[in-house]
Amino acid sequence: MTAHIRLRVAAALGALVAPIALVATTAAPADAGASKHKHDVYIYKAEKFLRLAGVGTDTSGDSPTTSLSCNSGDTVLDGMWVVKHVDQYNPPPPDPDEDPDFPSTSTAGGVYNDLRDVHVVASYPDQVDPRQWNFQFENRAYGDAQLKLYVTCVRGYTEYTNSHRHQVSVRNLGFTSPGTNPHPSWPATRSFWEWPGQPCAADEYFVAPGFNLGVTTTDHRLVGSYPKFGSAGRSWTWEFGGPPATVTFYGKCISRKVLVGASHQHALAMRHLPSSDPTAGSSAAIPVGDPFEVRYSCDQDQPSYSGYKAAVGWFWMGNYWEDTWFLGMEPRPKTRAYSFWNGGSSSAQVTLGTLCVNSRTANPIL
Numbered sequence: 001m002t003a004h005i006r007l008r009v010a011a012a013l014g015a016l017v018a019p020i021a022l023v024a025t026t027a028a029p030a031d032a033g034a035s036k037h038k039h040d041v042y043i044y045k046a047e048k049f050l051r052l053a054g055v056g057t058d059t060s061g062d063s064p065t066t067s068l069s070c071n072s073g074d075t076v077l078d079g080m081w082v083v084k085h086v087d088q089y090n091p092p093p094p095d096p097d098e099d100p101d102f103p104s105t106s107t108a109g110g111v112y113n114d115l116r117d118v119h120v121v122a123s124y125p126d127q128v129d130p131r132q133w134n135f136q137f138e139n140r141a142y143g144d145a146q147l148k149l150y151v152t153c154v155r156g157y158t159e160y161t162n163s164h165r166h167q168v169s170v171r172n173l174g175f176t177s178p179g180t181n182p183h184p185s186w187p188a189t190r191s192f193w194e195w196p197g198q199p200c201a202a203d204e205y206f207v208a209p210g211f212n213l214g215v216t217t218t219d220h221r222l223v224g225s226y227p228k229f230g231s232a233g234r235s236w237t238w239e240f241g242g243p244p245a246t247v248t249f250y251g252k253c254i255s256r257k258v259l260v261g262a263s264h265q266h267a268l269a270m271r272h273l274p275s276s277d278p279t280a281g282s283s284a285a286i287p288v289g290d291p292f293e294v295r296y297s298c299d300q301d302q303p304s305y306s307g308y309k310a311a312v313g314w315f316w317m318g319n320y321w322e323d324t325w326f327l328g329m330e331p332r333p334k335t336r337a338y339s340f341w342n343g344g345s346s347s348a349q350v351t352l353g354t355l356c357v358n359s360r361t362a363n364p365i366l
Contacts, residue, residue, distance in 0.1 A: 039158035039166060039258070039266060039361045043077075043309040045331045046070060050147040052118070052139035054087065055109060061144060064121075070131040070153030075170045077207045077254065078152045078312045079123055079133030082328035082339055087143025089113035109142030115291060116325045116341055117141035120222060124210025124250040127175065136212075152311055152331045158258060158266075158361060166258035166266060166361070170207070173197065173251040190321065191240045193247065194228050199235035200253035205270055205355060207312050209236045210250035218242060223321035226314040226353065227276040233355065241321055254311075258361060266361035273298055273305065273356050278316030281351040286320075286342045291327055297335040298356035308356035310336050320348035 048068055053061030070076050089109050110117030117140040126132035131153070139145040157165045176197040200206050206227065213220055224239030236251060258266050274282045274296075282301070284294040299306040313329050313336040323344030330337040334356070342348045 035162070035264075036363050037161050038363060039161045041158055041168065041268065041357065041359055041361060042155035043152065043311055043357060043359065044070075044155075045150055045152050047148060047150045050135075050137070050149055052137055052145040052147065054139055054141050054143045054145065056142040056144075058144060061139075064138060065134075065136045066149070067126065067132050067134045068149050068151050069129065069133070070151060071155075072131065073156040074153045075130045075156065075168070075252075076125055076133050076151045077154055077170070077252070078331070079125065079135070079208070079210065080150050080313065080329050080331065081120065081123065081135065081137075082148050082150075082330050083115045083118045083145065084148055085146045086114050086118065086139075086141045087145075089142045110140030113141045113143065115145075115327055116343070118145045118147070119220070121214075122210075122212035124175075124212050124248075125172075125208040125252060127172070127250075130170070130172065133208075133210075147328075148330070150331050154254070154311070154357075162262070164262035166261040168268070169255035169257070169259050171204075171253050171255075173200070173206075173253055175248050175250045177246070177248045189242060190223070191242070193238045193240075193249065195235045195237070195249060195251060199228075199231060200233075200251075202234070203256050204253040205233045205256070205272075206231075206236050206251055207254045207355065208250065208252040209238070209312070209314075211238055212248045212250075213240075214246040214248065222326055223324075224278070224316045226278045226316050226351075227272055229277055231276065233272050233276050239316075239321070254357075257365075264364040266363070267365050268361055269308075269358040270311075271305075271308075271356055272353055274301060274353055276353075278314075278318070278351040278353070281316070281353045283349050283351055284338075286324060286340045286348040286350055288342050288344060288346065291339055291341050293337055293339050294350070294352065295335050295337045296352040296354060298354060299334065305356055306334070307359050308334060309359055310334050310354040311357045312355040313338070314353045314355075316351040318349065318351065320344070320350065324348045324350065 122136035220242035228235035327339040
């Protein structure tokens, strides 16, 4: 018998939008002349289900270490998950004959025996295959867990227009392992990390923010993932509940212009909405209780962004992180659907945002 989870849905509230430059100035050919054309930019998602065995007697399930890939020739921009369900916890009856194989209190399940006991150990872009995103989970609940995994992808080239196309430029930043928590004054149960390496260039945005906590012996959970304050979208910040013993971070950079093709270039407009500063972003109220879904769309506050796709999602829990669990997010064409569990005694506020990328290039630019 399984427990049924009620899922409630709400739209995020209005945003306070801080402007970010949309396009970078680039060089264009003298022969572009009066040519006025645009190219479609194809951003899509791939998905799959994952079933994780619990610590109970049913030990069959999928591997907790897995991956998901874009199509050949394309590049992954973001990887994410949603914990959908955990089977109901049925504690075993008292052991009548002191059987050593009988489940004990130490093996009878996690702290909550629900969706909150599914830990995300790693979620990051592969360093060899630009199409691939790698995941690692740990289900500490007694019952089996069902998850859904996603990646958002950008096609390697624009669509053909005027008998030519352009390559979309995404480069790998690699990975880096910072030495210490840069905010040691914070409580020991919360840690804060900024991308310590070289950020993206002035004409790029940071995408594919990933992490690998490396060990599963301590409790830890993601409580924030968002553009670094003051970086204009060129760098990233992660927050965890529980100080990771080891952590490795990953990232890529997407250019605001496609590569030269047919002797000219185009701008690729993109922008963080509602802003690159979580404290000024769209604030969603998360009520107490069951898993709660809240959505943020590229054109939710500004209709002019209806042609943009939500390529990378981010969130920030602020001071509500202790009692609020991030269960993941689902990418939709221009929307992110975030799932949270508020285990506190009052409503929580969570900040949401997305990097939105225009589905068409600009005209040839100078």
